[in-house]
Amino acid sequence: MQYIFKGIKTIPASKDMINIVLSKTQRKTPTVVHPGYSIGRIRGFYMRKIKFTQDTMHEKFNDILNGFPKLDDIHPFFADLFNVLYDKDHYKLALGHVHSCMNLVDNICTDYVRLIKYGDSLYRCKQLKKACLGRICTIIKKLNSSLNYLEEVRKHLARLPSVNPFERTLMITGYPNVGKSSFINQITKANVEVQSYPFTTQSLYVGHTEYQNVRWQVIDSPGILDHPLEQRNTIEMQSITALAHLKACILFFIDLSEQCSYSIEQQVSLFNSIKPLFKNKPLCIVLSKCDLKSFEDLSQENKDILNSLAKDQNVSLLQMSNKTGEGIENLKVQACETLLKHRDGQKIEQLSGGNQILKREEEVLRGLHVAKPTKVRDSNVVRAPVIPQTVKSGIKNEKPTLKEIQEEHGGAGVFNFPLQEHFDLANPEWKYDAIPEIMDGKNIADYVDPDILEKLEELEREEEMLEKAREEKGDMSEESDGDLPDEYYEAHEIVQSKQKLLKIEHKLKRHTTAHVHKEALSEVKKDLETKGIDSTKLEQRVLAKRQPRRLLDQIKDEKDIEDDDEDIMEDEGVADRKKIEKKLEKKQRSASRSRSKGINPNPILTPADKAMQRLKYKIEKTWSGMAGEADRSIAQKMPKHLFSGKRKQKADRR
Known part of the structure; x- marks a missing residue:
């Protein structure tokens, strides 16, 4: 977990x-x-x-x-x-x-x-x-x-590395400055600080590597000194804790060059003092810095010490160098294989710690088997891969793709595709000719057309035909422009004048007053007769009012007849006509005014009268310039009674 x-x-x-x-x-x-x-x-x-x-x-x-x-x-x-x-x-x-x-x-x-x-x-x-x-x-x-x-x-705690106690782990330990951090940097992507002075690593560092397509955990522990447990500090105790509890393959590093300030005897003594921590765990003894001093260059005494140590622990001595890279891959393979053999002898529950995901992973890995071909009895027979001749010939004759050519010549961004090879021209020798952009003061791109000469000839022929047609019709059009009859112009003016008159009449007819239904004289007369009232005086008065209107209608009819006879009625005549009509209407109103019947305090209004009153109110409002329902103007942006004086308490209160 x-x-x-x-x-x-x-x-x-x-x-x-x-x-x-x-x-x-x-x-x-x-x-x-x-x-x-x-x-x-x-x-x-x-x-x-x-x-x-x-x-x-x-x-x-x-x-x-x-x-x-x-x-x-x-x-x-x-x-x-x-x-x-x-x-x-x-x-x-x-x-x-x-x-x-x-x-x-x-x-x-x-x-x-x-x-x-x-x-x-x-x-x-x-x-x-x-x-x-x-x-x-x-x-x-x-x-x-x-x-x-x-x-x-x-x-x-947030800065501690994420360590999984049940994962396949390689644990690196030894004296300070023996090459532990350099090794973890070589086989993983961890970036552990490496310096020439001891105790550069003061806490546990974790890196990850892969072996047989499975992730492995590599832990770099701080250096350990050879003294009693009670005298160890916090840095050393972190290594002791990891060695005691993690089921890992222990890689004990020994510096052959003795540049870590500790002799081989002292390093072996440290191994013997912490040997109880290696119980029931796979072990590898690593001889580091072999580029400075190899195992063969050691004194016989040191050789005997190391050989006896390897014999007692039943392990082999593995030489490696972080500087040259010698033996690093071999050490990784040996350590991983040693741990795999050790884990095969344990139960799955012990390795997974009760975690179902790790348990399932371990079951799958144990069920896998990689089959490898064995050697034939006759060792002289060489069984090379069989490739058909047709496949070989096809591979040779196959034309390389542009992507393959690009990779051969430096890759993307370095190689430029020869686009001229795909030009389809009349003469293949023209493919690599340099084409100028401008020649003789003209843009070459405007003339890049194989049929440009034929199109030019067609355009010239069309222009010649058009010029001939213009020359033939030119004289006729000039003569016809001035030979229009006078009747045409007169009819045109009449139409225009009629249109003007229609516009004026429409303007005169526009009014805002509502149409009120008036009863006919015959209906009023019948109503009065049924009630037994004499209607002769009323009839005489109505007929007297109608005389000016009849006169006005008669004048209008005469004017219409005159308009038909005349060619066109000028705008001044229209203005005079308006003045006459206004005068007649004023006279008619003054002549037809009846006596007032007095003031009725509570008049009974019909729906038509109410509609007239509402319309009258709207018209008066419009004429007087009063604000209506659709107005959204704000008369005063900042009323003085709201923005005068000092504000108290908070800024949003007044």
Whole structure:
């Protein structure tokens, strides 16, 4: 199982936590209460404040407790690593302090909610709420040191490498400055710092490589010195923890050149002191820096020491050099094969640690078998691959593609395709001729057309035909332009004048007054006769009013006859006609005015009269320039009564 500690939430300091909780309480709960409210409502207001604060604090503390791992529930490697890096006792005390504070806050809030139930006024309920929140803040302030410690632990955990205890692992160990970090940089993509001084690597570094299409984990551990366990520091204890708990292939590095400031005897002594950590684990002894001093160049005494060490552990000595790359690949293959053989003898449950994904992966890998052909009995027979002759000839005669040509000549961006090879011209020798852009002051691109000469001849022929046609019709058109009859011009003027008259008449007919139905004289006469009223005087008066109108109609008819006889009526005549009509209408109105019947205080209006009144109101509004329903203008942008004086309190209040 792979543990990821980067998901732990940030832990605020005590003051920040107080501000977060109290501001959230202020934002998420009601803020207005009055003494006039019922006492039950006032109690509920302050009880809600306390309960909300309790829930918020409980949630914050619970996130802290659940975010950090419990040492009893995680892999022993991480449990011991926590003890080495952060001191297990201090870590547990800090979490216990947080847990006890959470219980205290819950108890305090419960007690004060019970007290508020007996509050008899707004003031007492408010003071109880204030005391409750004050005690909560005091408790959080006392938690400051534990919160700061847990925040530092969280930051360091986020920087730890992601180590999977159940993955196939190669563990590198040895004295400082023996070439461990250089080796992990060679076989993985890890970028571990390498320097000439010892203890450059002060923590565990993880890299990944592939072998047989399976990912392998390579761990570079800090250097270890040969002294008792009680005297080892935190850096060395990280290596000891990894060696003790990870089921990996151990690569113990020994510097043959002794440039690490430790002799071969001291390095072998270190191996013997930490040998109990290698129990039941595959082991490889690596002789590094063989480019400076090989195994053959060692003294006989050192050779005997190394040979006896390899014989006791039943392992072989593997030489390698990080500088020249000699033996690196061989070392990787030997270490991976050694670990695979060791894992084959173990149960799948032990290797997977109960993880179903790792268990399934291990089952699939163990079920795979790569078949390899064995040698034939007669070793002199050479069985080379059989390639048919047709295939060979086809490969030779096949024309290379442009992509293959491009790769042969430097690849994309270097090789330019010879586009001229595909030009289809009348003469193949013209393919590579340089074509100028401009020649004789003309653009060559305008003339690139194989049929351009034929098209030019066709255009010239068409132009000649058009010129001949113009010459033939030119004289006729000139003569015909001036020989139009006078009747044509007269008819044209008459049509134009008629159009003008029609426009004027349409303008005269336009009016905004509604049409009111008037009863005929015969209908009024019959109505009066049925009621027994004499209608002779009324008839005489109506006929007297009609005389000016008849005169006006007679004048209009005479004018129309004159217009038909005349050629055209000028605009001045139209203006005179308008004046005459206006005068006649004025006379008619003055002559036909009847007596007023008096003022009726409550007139009974017909629907037609109401429509006329509404129309009259709209017309008066339009003529007087009053604002209507569709107007969206703002008469005054900034009313003085709203923008005078100084603003008080906040900026959005006045």
